[in-house]
Amino acid sequence: MKVYIAVDMPGISGIVDLSQGWVSGVDYSIGRQLMTKEAAAAATGAFEANAQEVVVSDAHESNGYRNILIEELPEDAWLISGDERPMGPIEGLHEGFDALALIGYHARHGNEGVLDSTMEPNAIFDIRVNGQSMGHIGLAAMVAGHFDIPVVLVTGDDSAVREAQAILPNTHVLCVKESIGRHAARSIHPQKARDQIRQTIKEALEARDDISPFKIKSPVNVAITFKYTSMADRASQVPGVKRLEGIRAGFEAENPAAAYRRLETAVQYASSAIAANKLI
Amino acid sequence: MKVSICTDMEGISGIVDRNLLTPEGVDYERGRRFMTEDINAAIRGAFNAGATEVIVSGGHGANGARNVLPEALHPEAILISGHTRKFRLQSLDSSYDAVIQIGFHARHGLQGILDHTITSRHVREIHLNGRPIGEIGLNGLVAGYHGIPMILASGDQWVAQDTREWFPWAKTVIVKYAINRYAAKCLHPKRAQRLIEAESETALRNLEKMQPLVLKKPLRATLGFRLTTHAEAAEDAAGIERIDSCTISYTTDDVLDLLRTLRMAIRLGGTAEPRITTA
Structure with missing residues (x-):
């Protein structure tokens, strides 16, 4: 059994703010410790469920996707680390994996939870795939679904968990904190979160045959709502991407993996307009 | 048996970007610890194979080539450290029996982690007698000048390719698989270090199969x-x-x-x- 574990930071127990999640934040060293330990707990649980190969992906963009401390992971785990990955947080997810787990994930932009965001909080308002609003959880699930990989587990705050349940009915979920606002939450103790993650991923992997991959209709229609028109201007310069109107751009792709790859490119190019907008 | 270990930082296990490579980087201390531990693995391998003397040349230009942590280095090894040296391995002489290269990066243009040749600031590429050559090749050429074989290099999969092109007899240890210039799928450092130790020992035990790199003149x-x-x-x-x-x-x-x-x-x-x- 091959298991891919993507680990983001906003949905880690104890994390409520960018001062813990961003490299220049005063509590970044605490934040990455909390993140690393949940990643290690998930990897350990996967090995206990008899995984032969466990690939952990650092799925938090701060510090160029280099937040997890590799030296504190189980020795048999791989770590995907570093920046400019064509498939962003889920780089390296492909046919052959038997399960995907999303640890420390967060709700999409506007879906009230701790650090709710969709891809780039300074540039993106909403991403719709075949008309349905999707955040990181849905986007990862659709790429996994394209490769027939089920999402077995999603952990994060109550808002992330609800978002997962709405589209992934049989996926196991674990809530490690209840959001009070975008920057506040009531967290269970990090040690408890780790113990529960280790146990829950084991149960989820054992139940993976009962969890169907998330399938969406192809060709895939993607519509992006940006924060400023300048971002839609840039996005619509990416080959295949069309200006819809005002602050929206979109495209059609042959399948969910191709859709996600083009989405990463469009969002990356659109985000290069952030600096320009700060000058207003 | 005397072994010289030539070192760099980009190809150390767990390292994927400048943050771990320069004193200004938030992860520099982790980077230099990883570097020292990878080197220690090679030193252990050398002593396991019967080396009597191991000299480590502290490479990587950042921080004036003082990146290896002397107090964490294997106590039986000797460290050459500091900057403004004429070229890498300038202290090498024919009394050595083998050269090992730890933590290297591929030459400019190969798609590995932080590929470059000497510096990415203003140099693109170097060709020698018509063939592209990087730091691994140039260091091995110095060894060859003294009649010493280059026997092992560690880094990503492109380092392995760069090494095979110039030193087909040498061992290679892949500690990470580059996804692009700044991202890789990494082995845990402990696993990488076990490989480095084992392969360094094997390479030294097979010295008779290794040869010095000697090129046609001029x-x-x-x-x-x-x-x-x-x-x-x-x-x-x-x-x-x-x-x-x-x-x-x-x-x-x-x-x-x-x-x-x-x-x-x-x-x-x-x-x-x-x-x-x-x-």
């Missing part, structure tokens, strides 16, 4: 800079020929003369830098 190197201004600054030195807008060449029979001259040409070319920073 040696003709071409060095491609990024900008014309760099080549202009470098062509002022005696013996250096400007062959096109951004490229110089140098021809000699002497490997050490070649290495010294290339290093000097690169430093000279780099002096043009302040004039173009606004371009």
Whole structure:
């Protein structure tokens, strides 16, 4: 059994703010410790469920996707680390994996939870795939679904968990904190979160045959709502991407993996307009 | 048996970007610890194979080539550290039996982690007798000059390719698989270090299968800079020929003369830098 574990930071127990999640934040060293330990707990649980190969992906963009401390992971785990990955947080997810787990994930932009965001909080308002609003959880699930990989587990705050349940009915979920606002939450103790993650991923992997991959209709229609028109201007310069109107751009792709790859490119190019907008 | 270990940082296990490579980086302390531990693994392998003396040349230009943590280094090893050396392995002599290269990066243009040749600031590529050569090749050439085989290199999968092209007999240890210049799928450092230790020992136990790299003379190197201004600054030195807008060449029979001259040409070319920073 091959298991891919993507680990983001906003949905880690104890994390409520960018001062813990961003490299220049005063509590970044605490934040990455909390993140690393949940990643290690998930990897350990996967090995206990008899995984032969466990690939952990650092799925938090701060510090160029280099937040997890590799030296504190189980020795048999791989770590995907570093920046400019064509498939962003889920780089390296492909046919052959038997399960995907999303640890420390967060709700999409506007879906009230701790650090709710969709891809780039300074540039993106909403991403719709075949008309349905999707955040990181849905986007990862659709790429996994394209490769027939089920999402077995999603952990994060109550808002992330609800978002997962709405589209992934049989996926196991674990809530490690209840959001009070975008920057506040009531967290269970990090040690408890780790113990529960280790146990829950084991149960989820054992139940993976009962969890169907998330399938969406192809060709895939993607519509992006940006924060400023300048971002839609840039996005619509990416080959295949069309200006819809005002602050929206979109495209059609042959399948969910191709859709996600083009989405990463469009969002990356659109985000290069952030600096320009700060000058207003 | 005397073993020389030549070191760099980009190909150390767990390292994928500059944050772990320069004193300003938030992860520099982790990077230098990883570096020291990978080197220790090679040292253990050398002693396991019967080495009586192991010398570590502390490479990687950041922080004046003082990146290895001396107090964490294997106590039986000797460390050469500090900057403004003429070229890598300048203290090597024919009393050594083998050279090992730990933590290297592929030459400019191979798609590995932080690929470059000497510096990515103003140098693009170096060709030697028509073939592209990087730091792994140049270091192994110095070893070959002294009659010493280069027997092992560690880094990503592109380091392995760079190594095979110049040293088909040498062992390679892949500690990470590059996804692009700044991202990789990494082995846990402990696993990487077990591989480095085992392969270093095996390489030394198979010394009779290894050979020194000796090239046909004369040696003709071409060095491609990024900008014309760099080549202009470098062509002022005696013996250096400007062959096109951004490229110089140098021809000699002497490997050490070649290495010294290339290093000097690169430093000279780099002096043009302040004039173009606004371009």
